[in-house]
Amino acid sequence: MPKRLGALQWQGSLRHLPPDQYRQPPRHRQSFHNIGVSARNRDFEKLATEAVKILQRDPSMENLDDLALATDKSELGRFMVTKNRSDIGAFRTSQLRNIDITGPYMHDGSMQTLWGVVDHYNKGGEANPYLDSGIEPLALSDREIDQLVAFMFALTDHRLDTDNRQQMKIQRARADKQRPFRGRDLAFRRTLAFEPSK
Numbered sequence: 001m002p003k004r005l006g007a008l009q010w011q012g013s014l015r016h017l018p019p020d021q022y023r024q025p026p027r028h029r030q031s032f033h034n035i036g037v038s039a040r041n042r043d044f045e046k047l048a049t050e051a052v053k054i055l056q057r058d059p060s061m062e063n064l065d066d067l068a069l070a071t072d073k074s075e076l077g078r079f080m081v082t083k084n085r086s087d088i089g090a091f092r093t094s095q096l097r098n099i100d101i102t103g104p105y106m107h108d109g110s111m112q113t114l115w116g117v118v119d120h121y122n123k124g125g126e127a128n129p130y131l132d133s134g135i136e137p138l139a140l141s142d143r144e145i146d147q148l149v150a151f152m153f154a155l156t157d158h159r160l161d162t163d164n165r166q167q168m169k170i171q172r173a174r175a176d177k178q179r180p181f182r183g184r185d186l187a188f189r190r191t192l193a194f195e196p197s198k
């Protein structure tokens, strides 16, 4: 396996490890990050301003629950609880054990396959002013993407071998037909363009 991909698997997996399994500073462990999933077609400034105003009028837990679960404000993620600018669009990093059989992926289930997930990371997530500094274009080739996906399929308990093989077939077939998060040009760009806010 190429050295670069090995390092990537290590770094990516590390971010996803439960706190008790690896001694790392807290920001690396199942903490909250904006990886750009909720940034697609969203104006975070507008959403956050509206959310703060609504919560100033009614700061009750019921109102917060309602806003965070049943409205478009849910895409603000951790911000709904902390009101910290740096938590806008940040969601909890989940662990990757048995990941192949727990799709669809991300907080909003917007990614159907692990190929979709790696395509997202490969292009450096979705540009937004609050994107985590750990998310950047990876310039992975198709072969490297397949290897990273295979690595994730290998994180499954052997007692679930049958489901694992079945999922692999289903996801492979789906990814062969559609790769909605693929962005080859973005994945191979050398510098991160400055994205002016609207």
Ligand code: HEM
Binding pocket: 008, 009, 011, 012, 013, 015, 016, 031, 032, 033, 034, 035, 037, 038, 091, 092, 093, 094, 096, 099, 102, 104, 105, 106, 107, 108, 114, 117, 118, 121, 132, 134, 135, 148
């Ligand atoms: C290329 C390396 C990486 C791989 C293969 C990877 C894989 C994944 C997968 C499969 C999920 C979906 C989990 C689920 O839905 O249950 C996920 C979610 C997530 N990952 Fe990663 N990850 C990588 C790097 C990172 C890094 C570097 C960070 C932090 C800076 C990170 C933070 C997160 C967060 C916060 C979520 C949840 C996002 C949401 O629910 O919207 N990941 N990752």
